[in-house]
Amino acid sequence: MGRHDVIVVGGGVTGLAVTHDLALRGLEPILFEKNDLVSGTSGKFHGLLHSGARYAVSDPEAAYECAIENRILKEIAGHCIENTGGYFVLMDEEEYYDAFKKGCKESQIPIKDVDVDEALKEEPNLNPRINAVVEVQDAVIYAYRFAVSLGLVSKMNGADIRPYNEVVGLISEGKRIVGVKVLDRINNRIYEERGEMTVVAAGPWSGKIAEMAGIQNVRIVLTAGTMAVVPHRLSKRVINKMRAPSDGDIVVPYGSVSIVGTTAYVIEDPDNYAIPPEDTELLMEEGSAIFPAIKKIGFSRMYSSVRPLVSMDEETDTRKISRRYEIYDHEALHDIEGLVTAVGGKLTTARAMAEVIADIVCKKLGVKKTCKTKETKLPNPLEALSFEQLRIKGWPESLIRRIKDRKGTIDEELLAEVLYIAVASSSW
Ligand SMILES: Cc1cc2nc3c(=O)[nH]c(=O)nc-3n(C[C@H](O)[C@H](O)[C@H](O)COP(=O)(O)OP(=O)(O)OC[C@H]3O[C@@H](n4cnc5c(N)ncnc54)[C@H](O)[C@@H]3O)c2cc1C
The missing domain is CATH 3.30.9.10 (D-Amino Acid Oxidase, subunit A, domain 2)
Incomplete structure (x- = not known):
């Protein structure tokens, strides 16, 4: 069992942007995603x-x-x-x-x-x-590029990102959420992680995570x-x-x-x-x-x-419900400490939403670092990683040769996608 400053549930753009923001402020977040990164709404949006x-x-x-x-x-x-x-x-x-x-x-x-x-x-x-x-x-x-760049920079700044690790329960001590129970879907084992704060960024599944804390009425x-x-x-x-x-x-x-x-x-x-x-x-x-x-x-x-x-109680027309976001602080709303949930927003506003969440988390943890994501350029994985790094990480020589051969060709875009997936699922 490990201990982290902040646990983030969900590897869509919101969870990844929160992880990036926190890591940039010097915290050590850990992100759990039950499937591949951006396999939820972020990977199936309008572009x-x-x-x-x-x-x-x-x-x-x-x-x-x-x-x-x-x-x-x-x-x-x-x-x-x-x-x-x-x-x-x-x-x-x-x-x-x-x-x-x-x-x-x-x-x-x-x-x-x-x-x-x-x-x-x-x-x-x-x-x-x-x-x-x-x-x-x-x-x-392009959501996948955005997500992998956020994941890569988070890892470079000390975050731990775990695709195929599903949060299956919340651990509480009294009124406080102190960690999560996780199903490692690759090795088929259950383990626990402790954290000072847990951020739920599970998109449409956020209500299901809140239910694990006994909260039935999350307004989504x-x-x-x-x-x-x-x-x-x-x-x-x-x-x-x-x-x-x-x-x-x-x-x-x-x-x-x-x-x-x-x-x-x-x-x-x-x-x-x-x-x-x-x-x-x-x-x-x-x-x-x-x-x-x-x-x-x-x-x-x-x-x-x-x-x-x-949710806007009185509004039933789906086109009239606001596309704005809200961060639910469950301490104020439900008397449950150590837990916040992100709801709503757009892929376009994921960074802004993450800034607000990270501000709330830092305030609760007494961390006085301010947001730097506005002025921090995200690394392009295809430039940030040299072929030498790929070799050191144990990538097969034949694969590295094929990547080199196709650079600058019409296949490069396809190749980039493969490389993005590989970067996302490897331990950089
Ligand atoms: C039809 C449609 C079109 C859209 N088009 C646009 C657009 O063109 N431009 C735009 O800016 N916005 C668009 N949006 C909005 C945008 O896609 C979303 O606001 C954004 O993707 C939400 O990201 P998210 O990270 O909050 O959620 P998600 O991307 O859904 O991420 C949540 C993640 O949590 C994971 N998860 C769930 N349960 C668990 C668990 N127990 N343990 C671990 N992980 C878990 C899921 O697998 C998922 O990957 C669109 C939305 C829709 C529905």
């Missing part, structure tokens, strides 16, 4: 680094935060981001145009009017039936969303319909494909739900209104994931 414009009218708080984080992540995690830019295209809801521009201005989201003909020249696959175009600073973020609404993959890159930029956020209004160019999304429906159990059959038709209708070619090309596959949204 968008929000400019904030999507929420400018309905959710100004979330919009402003996205705008700030968009700039920070482009600065510190450039190797995980394709700075595509984005267009909001006005198709039907003429009355939304003024509200949209006003909302962007109020949330300090940079926008620029673009001439429709110019936009159609730039994005020739767009439906020509558009009335106005506004350019925003949307971008594409589980809202699933479906995305459809078009096996063709249809645009340079992210394309959004200019209207109140609803189903099927964004197409994200992700590598060589395009992702149409998303939908929103409340579910009970993140381990047991199915994609509603009508989602395929809905995303086809909405997606092909943006790019008519989608009707001809079709979808190669569908996937889905679950948003752990902050």
